[in-house]
Amino acid sequence: MATDKINLTIDDTQVAGKVGMTVLEVARENGIYIPTLCYHRQLTPYGGCRMCIVEIEKMRGLPPSCTTPATEGMVVKTNTPQLQDFRRGVLEFILTEHPHVCLICDRRQRCKPFDICLRSASVTERCVLCPENGHCELQEVSDYVGIKEIKLPYTYKREEVYRNDPFFDRDYNLCILCGRCVRMCQEVRGAAAIAFIQRGSRTVVGTAFGHPLQESGCQFCGACVDACPVGALAERARKWAGEPDREVVTTCPYCGVGCQLKVELKGDRIIEVLPHEENETNRGQVCVKGRFGIQEFVYHQDRLKTPLIRRDGQFVEASWDEALDLIASRLGNYSKDEVAVIASAKCTNEDNYVAQKFGRAVLGTNNIDHCARL
Amino acid sequence: MTNSIHDIGESACILAIGTNTNEAHPVISLEVLRSLRQKGGKLIVVNPREIGLVRHATLWVRPRPGTDVPLLLGMAKVIVDDGLLDKTFISERCENFEEFETTLKDIDLPTVSEITGVPVDRMIEAARMYATSKPAAILYTMGITQHSHGTDNVMAIANLAMLTGNIGKPGSGVNPLRGQNNVQGACDMGGLPDVFSGYQQVGNEAARQKMEAAWGIQLNPVRGLTLTEIFDAAHRKDIKAIYLIGENPVLTDPDSNHVQQALEHLDFLVVQDIFLTETAKLADVVLPSTSSVERDGTFTNTERRVQRVRKAIEPIGDSRPDWLITCQIAQRMGGKGFDFSHPSEIMDEIARVTPSYGGISFARLEKIGLQWPCPTPEHPGTAILHTQVFTRGKGKFTPVLYRPPAEVPDKEYPLVLTTGRRLFQYHSGTMSRKVKGLNLIVKEGTVEINPVDAAALGIVHGDNVRVTSRRGEVTAKASVTEVSQRGVVFMDIHFAESAANVLTNAALDPVAKIPEFKVCAVKVEKNH
Missing domain, CATH: 2.40.40.20 (Barwin-like endoglucanases)
Known part of the structure; x- marks a missing residue:
């Protein structure tokens, strides 16, 4: 059987890939950076932003690596002066409509948190007012390409900022029209709640007839927010929470799919819950409840915090010892046919195992069930 | 599920019956879309309601609620009459086919159409589409099971899958989608009246002796009451005390007023939950438990995959994880074998006494979840069930008959x-x-x-x-x-x-x- 392994040379390095992979995928897999904006690993290649162009020997022009299949013996260059010039040209066009003080401000290296901006930028366009500042893909790409100044005239788009939808804000003044949100919504989620509306230079992402998201078929899964490379889409609750300092992978507590989630923490506080990508269950996708529905109930003021014992019809706070002693003495008074244990489809395997063991081994009853049928 | 979630995307045809997948299992519906878009698959939606999935369906069959059995029998008849059945699979892997085939002879499609409200040609189209596009997967949820003839519905589905050989292969299968994060695990762990963990019958002498040896105590051989029976018994005051963990039956069980009365009739009710639920409000003692992000453990998802739950934050207030609370009560009552210091030790005991979880440990789950059966520490887990033989040996065709729902519309309740x-x-x-x-x-x-x-x-x-x-x-x-x-x-x-x-x-x-x-x-x- 023929092997499906192929060998390429990228930037003078021998690398291996598999038949069916694109040049970009082979490069990424081998740790070689090629700048991209419209590319997203969960979406079909789009070839729109032209940042990922490469030079390939015996091939005309500058093919985009995201749509070019890798073949045996290819010799690829990803970072030549010609490529960088070309990228810089395209990027400058993108930046004529994207606030870019964050890229070219002379104080960029010097400003510390809480420094007051020294009027080098208009109030609405300051770097600190972009929720993605510091982890923006456009900044990353611009730094790689080397943008020092924008020679072309710049216009602020004056698009409406949508702050009334549940969970996330949409500021299309920061949008670079990469289409990742639109394609994610159509291709992966099948909701097609958003699309490019208007044409030409007025193109913008929006809903049919400008309806609110809630009336547009939006499922609020947040996949668009996660796909957005810039600050156009941002989860409202975590917008200014800063960078997480650790991450815990766990399983979603809602339905039976068992999506793997990344719980992002700052100190001991959950600031965000994101879909986990490297798993067999949900592969980087999640629904509205897992994405946005966890922190609020976890930290809700109505959470039970101490044991409660009913005395004269009223609940009274009690210590654990008091409550557990009371339960142990009361439950001990009934025969095995007078008691029942109701376990839980919400609790862990370990909780349930212990619960049925308690019922069977201590209370002596098999009256054990849970809501499996409901 | 006989197959895995990601496997659904590999199907050539998906029959989604009694499942509002895109609302109840949103991420699984993405696999349905993947099959449609990337594999050119077909989607048959059988649902009385115009659910979101209908928009993507190749064919929408809209029966009246509670008429799934005649519909599935009608489809089976079309498959048999058209000779679209998988004869090799039936003869090698199944039994009792002749008896089932005989019952199909009495099925008359126009009558089925009258009962179900589904036009005959649509029924034929659905049957042919399911039988000729292989592999074909069936997805179902409570729309199939929550009926007074739920078991018959499931049997009828199993018959259809066996008839076309759609069992034990990638992209095929009979896939009930479980509704709660750990309903699969709660069943696997023996949170049921008739079985210990791993579905070992309490009435089975050998199983019980094994558990008695493991736990060092004599066990009750008589199966217990189910949830609905427990509330009936409480209503009659036969059950006097309930220890309830993390459920809210006042809202989730049928005939709420009856449940509420039953709980009020109790002499003693303990509820463990994270909030003061409608049910907890009726309790004598309420214990605060931790949410899943405050505890370690495992959940088993709908595809039988045991996955880690990890503690991200400290417990809120003075709350404690449920396993710890139960162990502390058990120990106060003189129970032996409840001195666990971490959930991983509980999983080690589960693995010792539960064959299908025999190879599962927290160490193995660190990187990726494992699908049971996973009997040994070297076993990679099982993505697809029944690939060689069925659990019972041969797949048995079970003849089913149509029974109308227990309550049908009349003049007063139309x-x-x-x-x-x-x-x-x-x-x-x-x-x-x-x-x-x-x-x-x-x-x-x-x-x-x-x-x-x-x-x-x-x-x-x-x-x-x-x-x-x-x-x-x-x-x-x-x-x-x-x-x-x-x-x-x-x-x-x-x-x-x-x-x-x-x-x-x-x-x-x-x-x-x-x-x-x-x-x-x-x-x-x-x-x-």
Whole structure:
């Protein structure tokens, strides 16, 4: 059987890939950076932003690596002066409509948190007012390409900022029209709640007839927010929470799919819950409840915090010892046919195992069930 | 599920019956889309309601609620008559086919069409599509099981899959999608009246002796009561005390008033939960437990995959994880073998006494979840069940007959009520109703009613309506929509203010003891 392994040379390095992979995928897999904006690993290649162009020997022009299949013996260059010039040209066009003080401000290296901006930028366009500042893909790409100044005239788009939808804000003044949100919504989620509306230079992402998201078929899964490379889409609750300092992978507590989630923490506080990508269950996708529905109930003021014992019809706070002693003495008074244990489809395997063991081994009853049928 | 979640995307044909996948299992519906878009697969949606998936369907079959058995029998007849059956699979892997085939002879498609409301040609098209596009997977949920004939429905589905050889292969299978994060695990762990962990029967001498040896105590050989039976017994005051962990039966069980009374009749009720739920309010002692992000453990998902739950933050207030609370009560009552210091030790005991979990340990789960059966520490887990033989040996065709739902519409209660979930809320709302954004999107329960029925009753969209069944009445806003077919109204189960289960019928399936949530008779009136 023929092997499906192929060998390429990228930037003078021998690398291996598999038949069916694109040049970009082979490069990424081998740790070689090629700048991209419209590319997203969960979406079909789009070839729109032209940042990922490469030079390939015996091939005309500058093919985009995201749509070019890798073949045996290819010799690829990803970072030549010609490529960088070309990228810089395209990027400058993108930046004529994207606030870019964050890229070219002379104080960029010097400003510390809480420094007051020294009027080098208009109030609405300051770097600190972009929720993605510091982890923006456009900044990353611009730094790689080397943008020092924008020679072309710049216009602020004056698009409406949508702050009334549940969970996330949409500021299309920061949008670079990469289409990742639109394609994610159509291709992966099948909701097609958003699309490019208007044409030409007025193109913008929006809903049919400008309806609110809630009336547009939006499922609020947040996949668009996660796909957005810039600050156009941002989860409202975590917008200014800063960078997480650790991450815990766990399983979603809602339905039976068992999506793997990344719980992002700052100190001991959950600031965000994101879909986990490297798993067999949900592969980087999640629904509205897992994405946005966890922190609020976890930290809700109505959470039970101490044991409660009913005395004269009223609940009274009690210590654990008091409550557990009371339960142990009361439950001990009934025969095995007078008691029942109701376990839980919400609790862990370990909780349930212990619960049925308690019922069977201590209370002596098999009256054990849970809501499996409901 | 016989197969895996990612496997669904590999199907050539998906028969989604009695499942509102895109609302109840949103991420699984993405696999359905993947099959359609990347594999050119076909999608047959069988649902009385025009659910979101219908938009993507190749074929939509719209039966009346509670008529799945005749529909599935009709499809089986078409497959047999057209010779589309997998003869090799049937002869090598199955038994009792002849008896099943005989019962199909009496099936008459026009009669089936009359019962189900599905046109004959559509039934034929669905049967041919399912039988000729291979591999084909069946997805189902509570729309199939929550009937007084739920077991028959499942048998009819299994017959269809065996008939076409769609078992034990990638992209095929019979895939019930489990509704709760760990309902699969709670069953696997023996949270059931008749089995220990791993479905080892309490009545089986060998199984019981094994558990007695492991636990060092004599065990009761008599199977216990199911949930609905427990509440009946409590109502009669035969059951006097209940120790309840993390459930809210006042909202989730059929005939809520009856459940509430049963709990009030109890002498002693302990409830462990993260919030003071409708059920906890009736308790004598309420214990605060931790949410899943405050504890370590495992959940088993719908594809039998055991996955880690990891503690991200410290317990809120003075709350404790459920396993610890139960162990502390057990130890106070003199129970032996409850001195676990970490859930991983509990999993080690589970692995020792449960064959299907024999190879599972926290160390192995660190990187990726494992699908049971996973009997040994070297076993990679099982992605697809029944690849060589069925669990019982041969797959048995079980003849089934149509039985109408326990309660059918009449003059006084002329409409059928069916219930279900919505994307933006979850079950009894204990968690989801605490989330502002979700409540902004779906803030109250509604009664979905067809425009024709609504017009006849003088109801317009947004009206306050009263829905009455033989068991109780609730009020909610009307949502006039063609999502509901004529004669059928739909309510969600999330809201205590319009609790659909005040209305539902506690008629049980004789085998599975599952209540008939999906069909009961009601009347709807405008609330003045």
